[in-house]
Amino acid sequence: MKEEVIVSGRMNENIDPVLQAWHWEIPTYLFLGGLAAGILFFAALFYLQGNDSKYRTAVKIAPFIVPIALALGLFALFLDLTHKLYFWKLYTTIKFESPMSWGAWVLMIITPLSIMWILSYSQELFDHWKLNYPKVYKRFKWVEKLMFKWKNVRDFYSWIGTQRKIIAWVMLIMAIVLGVYTGILLSAFNARPLWNTSVLGMLFLVSGLSTGAATVMWLSKNEVERKLLSRIDLILIIIELFLIVHMFMGFLAGTQVQIETANMFLGGDYTLIFWITVVFMGLLLPLLLEFLEYRGYHIPVYLPAGLIIFGGVMLRIILLEAGQASRYLY
Amino acid sequence: MRYAMAIDTKKCVGCSDCVVACQTENNVPIGFCRDWVVESTDGSYPQLVLENRSERCNHCENSPCVRCCPTGASHYEEGGIVTVTKQDCIGCSACIQSCPYDARYTHPEGYVDKCTFCIQLVTKGQKPACVDVCPTKCMYFGDLDNPNSEVSLILARRKHKTLIPEAGTNPQVYFLI
Numbered sequence: 001m002k003e004e005v006i007v008s009g010r011m012n013e014n015i016d017p018v019l020q021a022w023h024w025e026i027p028t029y030l031f032l033g034g035l036a037a038g039i040l041f042f043a044a045l046f047y048l049q050g051n052d053s054k055y056r057t058a059v060k061i062a063p064f065i066v067p068i069a070l071a072l073g074l075f076a077l078f079l080d081l082t083h084k085l086y087f088w089k090l091y092t093t094i095k096f097e098s099p100m101s102w103g104a105w106v107l108m109i110i111t112p113l114s115i116m117w118i119l120s121y122s123q124e125l126f127d128h129w130k131l132n133y134p135k136v137y138k139r140f141k142w143v144e145k146l147m148f149k150w151k152n153v154r155d156f157y158s159w160i161g162t163q164r165k166i167i168a169w170v171m172l173i174m175a176i177v178l179g180v181y182t183g184i185l186l187s188a189f190n191a192r193p194l195w196n197t198s199v200l201g202m203l204f205l206v207s208g209l210s211t212g213a214a215t216v217m218w219l220s221k222n223e224v225e226r227k228l229l230s231r232i233d234l235i236l237i238i239i240e241l242f243l244i245v246h247m248f249m250g251f252l253a254g255t256q257v258q259i260e261t262a263n264m265f266l267g268g269d270y271t272l273i274f275w276i277t278v279v280f281m282g283l284l285l286p287l288l289l290e291f292l293e294y295r296g297y298h299i300p301v302y303l304p305a306g307l308i309i310f311g312g313v314m315l316r317i318i319l320l321e322a323g324q325a326s327r328y329l330y
Numbered sequence: 331m332r333y334a335m336a337i338d339t340k341k342c343v344g345c346s347d348c349v350v351a352c353q354t355e356n357n358v359p360i361g362f363c364r365d366w367v368v369e370s371t372d373g374s375y376p377q378l379v380l381e382n383r384s385e386r387c388n389h390c391e392n393s394p395c396v397r398c399c400p401t402g403a404s405h406y407e408e409g410g411i412v413t414v415t416k417q418d419c420i421g422c423s424a425c426i427q428s429c430p431y432d433a434r435y436t437h438p439e440g441y442v443d444k445c446t447f448c449i450q451l452v453t454k455g456q457k458p459a460c461v462d463v464c465p466t467k468c469m470y471f472g473d474l475d476n477p478n479s480e481v482s483l484i485l486a487r488r489k490h491k492t493l494i495p496e497a498g499t500n501p502q503v504y505f506l507i
Contacts, residue, residue: 021423021436082421083440089401089418100424101400190394190497191430255496328430328494 022324025080027316030182031211032073033107034204034312036066037179038212040114042229044172047164055228057220060121061128065215066114074107099188103181110174113167120160122147132221179205186323193261194319194326199247204316206243210236211312214286218305226301233308234290237283244279261326270322278318282311332474333389333409333447335461336481336490338506341468342382344369348460348469352386355448355459359438364445365460381507384460384469387412387433387445388493388501395425395434403441409473410502411449416441430497447471474502 042058052059081087091108095101118125126144129137148154160167183204186195210233217229251262264270286304293299344367352358352365365386372379389412396404396412403418404425414425419441426434426442437443448458452471456462461469472479477486485504492501 021426080422082423082436082442083416083419084421086401086417086420086441089403089420093400093402095400095402097397098400098424100398100422104400188398189424189428191428191432324427327432328497 020324022080022320024317025076027313027320028076029073029080030185030204030316030320031313032069032076033182034179034208034316035211035215035309036069036073036110036114037175037182037205038209039063039066039215040110040117040171040212041175041179041209042212042216042232043117044168044175047168048172055222055225057222057225058216058229060124062212062216062219063114063121064118064125067111067118070107070111070114074111099181099184103178103185106174106177106181110171110178113171113174116160117164117167117171119157120164122157176205179208182208186319191328192323192326193251193257193328194264194323197247197250199243199250200319203240203243203247206236206240207312207315210240211309214305214308218301230290230293230304233304234287234294237287237290237308241279241283241287257326257328260329264322264326269325270318273314274318274322277314278311281307282314286311331409332502333411333452334472334474334481334485334502334504335447335458336470336484336488336504336506337384338468338470338488339381339383340506341466342367342384343466344382345465347463347465348384351459351463352445352448355451356446358443362435362437362443364433364443383505385431385433385493386460386503388431388499388503389445389447390499390501392498392500394428394430394497394499398424398428400424407449409452411447411452412444413446413449414442414444416443430494430499
């Protein structure tokens, strides 16, 4: 029996025994950031391939979710700050060593870009509603009228329309940076062994792309587009599974703290919830469903898409909680 | 100038006077503390090893908290003291997450607070409150660049360790063993 007993702690229940500095706000933001990155990535990619009319939902419809997701995510981040009135200090400094600093700047670039992108397609959205959801269209008709009321504003929209190629290139790169950043944000902390792995950046990027593709797939009414995104998701899920195995292999081959971290998921407190919700429900089940779809069975689209999104949310919640519980013992 | 602290684990009796002195000197809000005493028992009965450690921010030379801070609120002062400028702190808790020693806490006013080696005293040539008050005189403070300082002399003479050296932080609080 080897034990270390801490008799007088630091009288701070916020730190002992488990660190509880970050709560629901952070996984919410990490998920929404990843989702936005995924949607923008595919929108820009398909546009640059010249497939904007073929994959209409991905390029023209789904990006409307992005500014809303980013706004909600940023609001969650704001709620997390404990010294809220000083939040603007983020934008008076650039610190390249701090992922949170350059992440804040990436958001500063990508949010207006995504808004410009959807503004240039707003006419198409209203047409889409007019065609598919006349009731929704009727309710929001005044928005359309207001948005296209002034000539200068209309000219601005059409000017953005001519700049789409540049926007798409910047968006493509920034979407990848945003997706990786949601993981790097955590992996920069060497005090939390679970997060301190370079796999996390790739894992969060792939998971973000996968949830983005699932969202587009869910929204799409077009069979060809759905098929393509279903294939993409199939590949992304396989990569994600590989990355998870890779992450645990790395931990198990590491130092004592890393081995203990891996054991949290291999027999410890987080075993059941992680392997059931993230790996089985969020990855293996949609993998099976999409494989069946690939073989010609008819699977309702909301099943794999919903499961993938659920898996993405759970991955972030569990990694955040478990990360704060993993620590150096001395 | 390189401030460091050495704490004699053989002389420490774990009375927590250092904790109270710090709370008084630095006006630490009730329920929080910048330093704390760890009494660790290691081994299996009856071969037990007891160690008392008065712990605090290690004022690391390679501080993860300074690196992670997005606004530069966490920074190095002269002599390598790591402090937080409260007007620059947004309360994102990144530094709390990055500290392997869990030495930081969120002040009820919102900013993040921690041990400052009593910078208000040491810049005037005085000792930090915890060192000053210790009844067994088990703590030493001074400049490592000066080979004749109290802390340099004791570290040259005694075996010592730092906490979690494998974290790569290069701590400046030494424990004499």
